[in-house]
Amino acid sequence: DTEVTQTPKHLVMGMTNKKSLKCEQHMGHRAMYWYKQKAKKPPELMFVYSYEKLSINESVPSRFSPECPNSSLLNLHLHALQPEDSALYLCASSQDGTAEKLFFGSGTQLSVL
Amino acid sequence: TQLLEQSPQFLSIQEGENLTVYCNSSSVFSSLQWYRQEPGEGPVLLVTVVTGGEVKKLKRLTFQFGDARKDSSLHITAAQPGDTGLYLCAGDNNDMRFGAGTRLTVKP
Numbered sequence: 068d069t070e071v072t073q074t075p076k077h078l079v080m081g082m083t084n085k086k087s088l089k090c091e092q093h094m095g096h097r098a099m100y101w102y103k104q105k106a107k108k109p110p111e112l113m114f115v116y117s118y119e120k121l122s123i124n125e126s127v128p129s130r131f132s133p134e135c136p137n138s139s140l141l142n143l144h145l146h147a148l149q150p151e152d153s154a155l156y157l158c159a160s161s162q163d164g165t166a167e168k169l170f171f172g173s174g175t176q177l178s179v180l
Numbered sequence: 181t182q183l184l185e186q187s188p189q190f191l192s193i194q195e196g197e198n199l200t201v202y203c204n205s206s207s208v209f210s211s212l213q214w215y216r217q218e219p220g221e222g223p224v225l226l227v228t229v230v231t232g233g234e235v236k237k238l239k240r241l242t243f244q245f246g247d248a249r250k251d252s253s254l255h256i257t258a259a260q261p262g263d264t265g266l267y268l269c270a271g272d273n274n275d276m277r278f279g280a281g282t283r284l285t286v287k288p
Binding site: 100165168 | 220
């Protein structure tokens with residue numbers, strides 16, 4: 068299994084909603100990543116978890132809250148988002164924290180109304 | 181933060197043409213990766229280059245890592261419409277930040 072699975076594929080939420088994005092991999096990878104990608108832009112790194120510990124937080128607003136329950140799962144909890152947070156949210160994993168080879172999921176397309 | 185610059189930003193060519201895209205930085209990388217991303221999907225790893233001067237070939241794609249490990253190029257021979265996509269380079273060194281990408285369109 069070389070897949071990174073993200074759910075949901077699409078999400079529409081209001082600014083007062085609370086929602087969560089989920090990511091799962093069963094490759095035994097020990098590092099997992101969240102990226103945000105706006106239309107026609109490259110992915111921007113948000114968070115990195117290495118061995119289930121948060122190792123990088125790219126000054127992301129607190130309305131985005133990551134969680135890594137175990138080495139196979141990564142969540143991104145969303146609360147009080149703004150319309151400008153609408154984007155494709157990509158999860159990735161790599162064997163370890165050196166990030167030499169990233170495997171990406173297909174992303175969650177998020178729209179904040 | 182190591183800045184990766186990619187050029188050109190946009191490229192539109194006819195099927196059968198050759199092209200080269202570039203990824204440059206002032207920093208030295210231990211390795212550099214090239215990815216291709218199609219609309220609505222996540223990036224897919226094409227290649228990792230590690231050694232300065234290294235050349236890797238993947239069918240019609242040729243990747244080169246600069247001798248000083250600060251830059252890389254991707255050459256596509258006889259481009260096909262299926263090559264259309266966003267080509268991203270990313271540098272290792274304990275983070276994974278992407279260049280701005282080259283958006284390639286190959287017209288039939």
